[in-house]
Amino acid sequence: MSKDGHIQAYTHPAAGWGALKQVAINLVREKVTAGNYRTLLKQNQPDGFDCPGCAWPDREHASTFEFCENGVKAVAAEATSKRVTPDFFAAHTVTELLKQSDYELEQHGRLTDPMVYDAASDKYVPIDWDDAFKLMARHLNALPDPNQATFYVSGRTGNEAAFLFQLFVRMYGTNNFPDCSNMCHEPTSRGLPGTVGVGKGTVTLEDFEHADTLLIFGQNPATNHPRMMNELRDCARRGATIVSINPLRERGLERFTSPAHAVEMLTGASTTISNLFIQPKLAGDFALIKAMAKRLVERDDEALAAGQASVLDREFIARHTSGYEAFEQDLRAQSWDELLAESGVPRAQIEQLTDIFIKGEKVISTWGMGLTQHKGAVKTIQMLSNLMMMRGQIGRLGAGLCPVRGHSNVQGDRTMGIEDKPAKAFLDRLQKVFNFEPPREHGLDTVDSIQAMLDGRVKVFLGLGGNFVMATPDTPLTFDALRACDLTVQIATKLNRSQLVIGKEALILPTLGRTEIDLQNGVPQGVTVEDSMSMVHLSYGMNKPASPGLLSETMIVARLAHATLGSGQVDWLARGADYASIREMIEKVFDDFHDFNARVAHPGGFHLRMASREREWRTPTGRAQFVPHAVDTDTPIHRARARHGDRLMTLMTARSHDQYNTTIYGMDDRYRGVFGLRRVVFINKDDLAMLGFKDGEHVNLVSVWDDDVVRRADDFLLVEYDIPRGCLGSYFPETNGLVPLHSTADGAGTPTSKSIPVLLERATA
Template sequence: MTSSFVQVSSVNEKANRFDHPKVGKRETSAVGLPGALWGLSYGVQEHGLAPLLKMNRPGGVDCPGCAWPDPAQQDHGVVEFCENGAKAIAEETTGRRVTPEFFAEHSIMELRDKTDYWLGRQGRLTTPMYCEQGDTHYRPISWDEALDLIAEELKTLENPDDAIFYTSGRTSNESAYVYQLLARRLGTNNLPDCANMCHDSTGKALGTTLGLGKGSVVIEDFYNTDLIISMGSNPGTNHPRMLKALENCKKNGGKIIAVNPMPEAGLMGFKDPQTPQGLLGKAAKLADVYLQIRLNGDMAFMQLLNRELIRRDAIDHVFLEKFCSNVDETIEHLKNVDEEAALMSCGLTMAEILKVADMVEESATAIVSWTLGVTQHKNAVATIREMTNFLLLTGNIGKPGAGTAPLRGHSNVQGDRTMGITEAPAEKFSAALESRFGIQVPREHGYSTVDATLAMWEGRSKFFMSMGGNYVRVVSDTSRAEAGMEKHNMTVHLNTKLNNSHLWPGKKSLILPVLARTDVDMQASGPQCVTVEDSASSVHASIGERKANADLGLKSEIWITTELGKRIFGDDFWQPMQDNYDVIRDHIEATIPGFTDYNRRIKIPGGFMLPNGPRERVFNLPDGKAHLSVNKLEPLVLEEGQLLLNTVRSHDQYNSTIYGLHDRYRGIKGGRRVVFVNPEDCRERGLKDGDLVDIVSVWKNEERRAPNFRVVEYSIAKDCVTAYFPEANVLVPVDSFADESRTPVSKSVVVRLEPLGKRAEDVEKVDVNV
């Protein structure tokens, strides 16, 4: 290591030991009988089949996994859950318990050496736990004592902006609304959330081009479109129920273009487990064209495609004239795209671009779908604007079978943002809160997750509260997040299960066990329901029925938030919301457009749709038109020996939650410390499959190191490598983020591989997950 570089690394040395994964056969299709059996094996062993059969159905519980929209009632299958949904429910309904005795047995320092998988497998939290500076262990504390400590800490802050209120994407609409209300009544907009780390690039791009930072399609559009361009997605793992929609598209004559650096099984083929053919192993082919694009090359690809469509005059002049602005300057810019630079940037050939253009010309309708593979690059906002250019140039906005389809991850990350979980609230929303509640709402923008981590690291934040989630493991720059968390005067975590964030306590730290979505939530007025919003802007109810945890005295997120409000402000402002969640929904209806008659409409099977201007060709921008945009291409050029790192989930995880140690589709079993490398890149570096390496990122004057990864030769775009997060998050600098959105650049991290001079089979096997 060059002496002028500062080394940034995690102290979790034992958790970072090599974990001996086995490498085997890669799959070329997704789900089928193995997927069905894996899902059932997780779900049934914990809670039986009955809860699964009610998942994602009216009167049942919404899956706490992804935000894929539910089909219309008449299109429901025998079951409406996927393998990951079964895993998520199993994690919530497990009979394993993390009791005060567990914390007495395990010190905080001992738990730091455990892997995320081990921590998660210990089970549900049961009791409020507390530690303060000098303590080696968490100890039990009563609910009243815990809430009084938090309230006192918040009341004595010199500045409300010394507090940070983080939100997970699993939080319900009602929980999110009261949480942001508490923060804003205190006087801060420091409301970072997981959207800052995933789809804020989408919101920024679509908000300025179409007037709404959400997708415009509904699930039926996937069935009936002529063409789907799927960019940076892995639906077989991240949105398995999407595979049925893709199969319906193919059955109806549609085509699918997959754009991804790695071949993902779920985009190649689908074995529907609800059909005899799928269970017997017959796969429906999905992708008609599979483009293994270079990381960070999506904008270059779209610009070359747009240039070719303009050259062919395969654009919708009538639509552009009636509905769009900035047309002439955008077309002129695209005509002059540097072909050589763009091809280098995307790693594709012109023949591949022309093939896609042919398919677009043959299609009357098209959808562009994307996930984090697009949003987590430095140029992500510009890339999504260029994707929007494509849809506008071809008239594919606001008609059946066409539009934008950003696929959200966590089940209510989109709903949380609708509810006001944002560091930069719109003036109209702030004014509505003031009018409804008679409070003063701050106007200064608060911290996003990047800003929050920087504030922690620099000692500028004094109080941190997390409603769900595992902050230090999901944000970029793990080591900085760990160290920053410890600098707080108080840290508070509302969770169902133990996670790594609990192990970096502030001077005072509390872990508060909460009800899960599957649990009965009983308040003064009776059992309560909550609501969520999916990727298609559909809002529907989720009703927990599980009573197995009733004896633990767990509290809902809403109860905790409103109890804090009562203790801080000493008035009756919060009690009605705590007693009856219908009251919260009345407040939402009065302050957020689109929620008219909220309490009645959530009783309708399937819920209701929020207004969506682009879907109706209504563009809520100053000139009333959609905006094409000029986006400057800046190819990412590597120095000798450098590679681009892409961080992804394994198949046995959802965000930071590790369900197991397998990645069935990529052929990985029993471990997670692998790095997928193009065989040619291996040869150039003298590496072979099975070698051990450290992955090192260089940023400014710092090096970050993720140790002990097994090289897996894999079909991945040249100059690109892939590893799992959160293990690789330590490599992503906190101040490396997307232009405009400040989303961490987790999909194109410049790295090098440092050989350790060892082979995987020569390393003494130690089970780090025990």
């Protein structure tokens, strides 16, 4: 218990009336006006606008009501009547604002005017848009090497702005594109091409209608993708088996009341979602999945010995894959003791889970950042691909791989070329279409950009959306990195901490939200996004802009490109004034976007072709590839535990329910029973006893790493919770500072925010 809040077990189903109550609270908190309130009913509708929240797909923008609590929060945050004007900045120094919490900064409202930092007064002051573009162009053109600038992109950026941005930056001369993918699903993007030939999922929403088994790895959809819960509800009600595989036993995957179904709401009924919960220890998913694959080989041996049919899909393996023999040999040589120790899952549960997998004729495996933010994330994704291929569960109706992305267009941004390691074929096409030589050397991702700023190798940082400093690891180092720059630029809709951690010169550029009317030369402009299942759709904003001083992200990019490069090769200003013309450019570069404007005009848009869904394997061999991997028993966690014994805990960061990425909407996490608090640590009751602590005590967390840097986060409330022994859970961004900058996923560079070795110490009063 804390004087600032309380812990109280949440015993209700997820969603239901509790979700509607929170929506009402948010509308009041954001002071949403009546006109903007009505537009909420147009969210994800054929004649409405696309939600700026998560990347879960819509049913072709069907007119059925799909309620999403976090979607409403995202829309309300843009539709707020609260404003951050030049008068606000005149009343507050940057130093004063830095003392406010992330929640308090968010609550000030929408940015209204471009601002430039004045070092003498430690305040932001107004700047004309033309002068802002001249300032950025002067800095960029003064750099002796284009690689001394880095260009961050948030997943909220639409396809048109993202494509224009990557074209500008490559014409400028660099591939330095840190983006939000680097911090979440990069292991998916790097792992899947090595197995199935493309870094995206292989399913559509239609597959969920046919699946009889769903394996949900490392994901909390009731909080992070609430609209996914309606799909899971429908699957459960028609008898599909759903297994939740997650260290935390999340309430949303237990029972769910759908606000879209009046009978459930009126009667208080709910739907049981998961048939089985498996709780591997943190970083134990790889060993668990490999154990399932090994057990599958054993079950196949047993079946063949009994004269029964093989439990493997041998026709699929023979016709569509390569490398199976070496993979099976590796499984047979693998020690069971090692798999059980590393997964933290009893063998009986592994056998039960494998039996469910074998019984499933149409299996979908979904995953979130619970699989991707670990050192061995890439090989975990590839091992899951191996497992699914063993039974031919890819490229079949009702079956396949389903990575669930975060922000609404994080997948689309990557498709558009926001990529620090671009493919040669893509660069060749840019060269052919736009008649310039794009840079060929790989650029900097997020972690590399932070290090380059610290080293003085990068002097200009430009952020197209997002909250860079609070999304990234090793928070004090990231602060130092940005402060070492000559210029930092933040393009955003609302105030956040990244705008307050500044270089020698700094700009805040306010932009339109996706829910707002975007007029260029008096003509409304629509923007497109690509969801987690490769559906591309178009939407138009409906709300009046928060300020006449706002520019769209697309026009900001166009004017910056014009100011920096001129318009000799590309008429940037004309492109920024006509988004359809940008889509015409896109279709010239990407064959899958042929007839872009015509196809996206259809309600619901169109699907990009998923080659692996059609069992076309874009790999060097032309076949899906089995990739064997050994269990790693010499990780930073292993080494730290060897030094500190059972006192060493492994920490995962997570969102609260009143949060989306770094945006804090409120102070509650009601499904986990946390109210009015954020500095909490979830811990197993046996670990409390072993460490000599009690539920409700306050502790400090100290990160354990192989350098001399002290990383700590102080004064957290211990909360007894259903989590495996040796594991802890807490919220980001409060615990991001515990993640060492170079503790990243092998082959992907993603921060290991789900497997941080830490020690607990009692906090002083």
